[in-house]
Amino acid sequence: MSIGVGLVGYGVQFGMGKHHAEQVRQTQGLELRGVYDIDPSRRETARVEQPGARVYDTYEGMLEDPGIDTVVLITPHDTHAPLSVQASRAGKHVITEKVMCLNTKEADEMISAAREADRALTVYQNRRWDGDYLTVLNVMESGALGRVFQIESSVNGWWFPAGWRGLKAQGGGMLYDWGAHLTDQLVQLMLPAKPVSVYATFHHGGHDVDVETQATVVIRFENGVAAQIDVGCVSHISRPRWLVRGERAALLMEGSDSAKIKGDLEDTSGEMTVAVEKSDWHAFYKNISRHLNEGAVLAVKPEEVRIAIGVIEAAFESGRTGQVVDF
Numbered sequence: 001m002s003i004g005v006g007l008v009g010y011g012v013q014f015g016m017g018k019h020h021a022e023q024v025r026q027t028q029g030l031e032l033r034g035v036y037d038i039d040p041s042r043r044e045t046a047r048v049e050q051p052g053a054r055v056y057d058t059y060e061g062m063l064e065d066p067g068i069d070t071v072v073l074i075t076p077h078d079t080h081a082p083l084s085v086q087a088s089r090a091g092k093h094v095i096t097e098k099v100m101c102l103n104t105k106e107a108d109e110m111i112s113a114a115r116e117a118d119r120a121l122t123v124y125q126n127r128r129w130d131g132d133y134l135t136v137l138n139v140m141e142s143g144a145l146g147r148v149f150q151i152e153s154s155v156n157g158w159w160f161p162a163g164w165r166g167l168k169a170q171g172g173g174m175l176y177d178w179g180a181h182l183t184d185q186l187v188q189l190m191l192p193a194k195p196v197s198v199y200a201t202f203h204h205g206g207h208d209v210d211v212e213t214q215a216t217v218v219i220r221f222e223n224g225v226a227a228q229i230d231v232g233c234v235s236h237i238s239r240p241r242w243l244v245r246g247e248r249a250a251l252l253m254e255g256s257d258s259a260k261i262k263g264d265l266e267d268t269s270g271e272m273t274v275a276v277e278k279s280d281w282h283a284f285y286k287n288i289s290r291h292l293n294e295g296a297v298l299a300v301k302p303e304e305v306r307i308a309i310g311v312i313e314a315a316f317e318s319g320r321t322g323q324v325v326d327f
């Protein structure tokens, strides 16, 4: 028997509705059964592009359908919490796109609603399966760097945050967008060590939008590591994607497809190239299917994503006050 999946949001900006449809269709044990978008023209597109899937005129219509077991929320950030709680209360499992939600209060409401309904809740943190992140994880776990004390993770360049991405009220801005991936990756790299304090600076400007166009966040973890996220769309010169400093060696990834370690390394001149791992975003949906069909452990646990939401929340507070925010 397959788990019936309904997609909510079939947007045009990055074709993410179509992306999720493809992922679901490729996953054994899952079946794409429905699509809903608030915009009738996107529903028409879904009708053409997703034959065999029912297209609903209302969200409630999808939630009332017993053939839909799981909804996937692929909508603007401010809608994730209310749509998620509504789906849990209707007895559906929920997969929400990143960012999980706007703050920890919303995260708690989502987690409680899912627990009360005894339904799954998870977040599409697909970048936990990015090749560059997996490379950092492997190198750190190998011990080659010695004791790691500093991590810099950056995504910046020059682009325009279009549509709702440029609107604060809808959860736009750098930190909720790329920042949602970078904070989640850092939390995963550090667990079980948790964040203890956050300091952040924000820049607004360079594009005609009401959100931050640059965010730099320093997170101290209880294991002593200081990690920095740097994310922005007004950067004429970018930082490397990753720089990880350990007491024995440091790892540099200028982009996502090359990696080198330099330092006190056995059998080398002190510098060596590292093979970059392959990305495997499909691992997310394979895990969902195994979780829902066979009871496997959920890879992306909402309680862990909530830690990253706490970092984002603390960063905005730090930006407002100019102070370090302790957890």
Ligand SMILES: NC(=O)c1ccc[n+]([C@@H]2O[C@H](COP(=O)([O-])OP(=O)(O)OC[C@H]3O[C@@H](n4cnc5c(N)ncnc54)[C@H](O)[C@@H]3O)[C@@H](O)[C@H]2O)c1
Binding pocket: 008, 009, 010, 011, 012, 013, 014, 015, 016, 017, 036, 037, 038, 039, 042, 059, 073, 074, 075, 076, 077, 079, 097, 098, 099, 124, 126, 163, 164, 177
């Ligand atoms: N994980 C990734 O790699 C990745 C990449 C891109 C986007 N995203 C995420 O996907 C989500 C959507 O982004 P996007 O780029 O597809 O945006 P988009 O603007 O292209 O699409 C959003 C769609 O949601 C619809 N919508 C808005 N409110 C709705 C509601 N209440 N009910 C139903 N439909 C509604 C809109 O009509 C639109 O078609 C965001 O959370 C974004 O962060 C994730």
